[in-house]
Amino acid sequence: MAQRHVARSNPERINLYQQITDRIIADLEAGRVPWVQPWGTANAGIGMPHNAVSSRRYSGINVLTLWHAVVSRGFSNHAFLTFRQAAALGGSVRRGERGVGIIYTRRFVPSSERRRADTEGTATSGGIPFLKHFTVFSVDQCDDLPEHICLPPPPIPDGLILPHAEELIAATGADFRIGGPSAYYSPGHDYVAVPRPDDFHEPINWHRTAFHELGHWTGHATRLGRDQIGSFGSKDYGREELVAEMAGAFICAALGIVPSVRHADYIGSWLQIIREDNRAILRAASAASKAADYILACRDTASTGLDVAGEDEVDGFELEGRLAA
Template sequence: MPKANRSPRDVAAEITDLIIRKLEEGVPPWSRPWRSSGGGRPLRHCGTPYSGINNLYLWAVGDHRGYRSRYWMTCRQAEALGGQVRKDETGSLSVYYSSFTKLAADPGTGRETERTIRFLRHYLVFNADQIDGLPATYHVEDKPEIEPSPSHRQRAIDAFFAAIPADVRHGGNQAYFTPTFDFIQMPHRRSFRSMDLYASTRCHETIHWSGHASRLARTFGKRFGDKAYAFEELVAEIGAGLCCADLRLPNHLHDGHASYVGQWLSILRADKTAIIHAASKAEQALTYLKAFGPERPSGEAVPAAAEAQGAATA
């Protein structure tokens, strides 16, 4: 791993500021990026997808700057591949948590105990579009984009949802998950303009389903008070965006969820680390859902469901 940048940059604030700008523009960065920047989630130089906040942030940066390549790397990694970052190009943040232990004395007893302190570290990466001399595989070919056939996409959609043991009921004109009775309610399929939109909505509700107390047990009330539900909606929207990207589905900010944008903005402005936690929880939820199937929609191996609890933020 390249040496971390040790400058006193407030990286959490920089990331949050970009996400806020995209929300204010009406372009949630978990909704649009894969359609305008090369067809999928950001990749490291070795082809491994980014996760957590790096996934969300680099998607937003790529969308904001108009990059077409999915690949990101450090200067040293580019040089190892025969490339060279162009002069005056600006790097983007890639973050990870590090930690150290320190002894702290109990004020009452004087007894010393070890405390683990976590802190955010970062280093700079560059998109392949900022680098000369890389192999052609790191760049997007100039050819017409071909939409996958509906039947091929439908098989992937059906396989993904069929493996998840959620209680899904159909009827009425609302889509929601009820944690009290632990089931997903969806309108009938025929009520949607397309099966893609049905699947996109079901992705959102299934992310909610993953947070039930008997599964990933997401609770935010102690941290965000009366904004807890808005935060859960933020996690579900980000998670649905990741899910739709894997299934190659359109993901639109549904009217019913757009009402939360103002609350999301207030949360992000009040807590600069909130988007990092939300992205981590969304990634954890998708990892949990994928673990029910024999393999990822893209063909990659899936970790065991229990490992979702320890999903990384980087």
């Protein structure tokens, strides 16, 4: 029975990976970078897609999927919810509306494994990973929702973005050095270096660069532990750059800063990586979300003094390496 189930589910999982990968490749080949959406043509302001009920940010590849929907379908904000959540709020999804498919992973621990762990007094194994697909709708596609659910968040007042960015950088506790001719992260010495803000043609680009490099900073062995040994021009180097690019874009969006492509010349290497492995973009987006969440949590911890680890909900996406194997 189990073998027949695997035979049925694996092709479905591979097809889902391929659908997502094909869309990302089409965007890149057309010169559109999916994590840097053309917000000037969007009805919604800058922001991160989130669940309208829990307010929790979606993560990983779901960020790119929902951003694409916001821009291409003209939604007015970044709030989404399921059909059941809309009904629980006393509202409804309008007849004929088409939802947006997002994905998440979970791990199933067989009852025999749980009994063994209870008997032996040991922890259960990691369990069996499985991928699920479900549909969410923009609040724009619903009727009779509570007013506070439908209203987009107020715009960030002028003059607050740069101070907020500076506060976030300070809250990370990173060894963050300003000055010099170039921007980089040194894994061996664990510090970030960026030029002075007045060395940039547009000061906002200083912040985009800073958060890109802080994206690399999260990969240190004492933090998220990503592989950062790739030499310049290698595939490993390209994968890490892809993670940092998306992480920087996610952080900028969360702060209300329009993201940009800091390294447009890397698009060719990204395309090569994504074409060769239809799960590469999912892994990179998942790692980027973890990096962005790590940095943004520093701000939240500094303001509350509490550990703000996210709740275990099903409206995000994580792709473990062993799941993708």
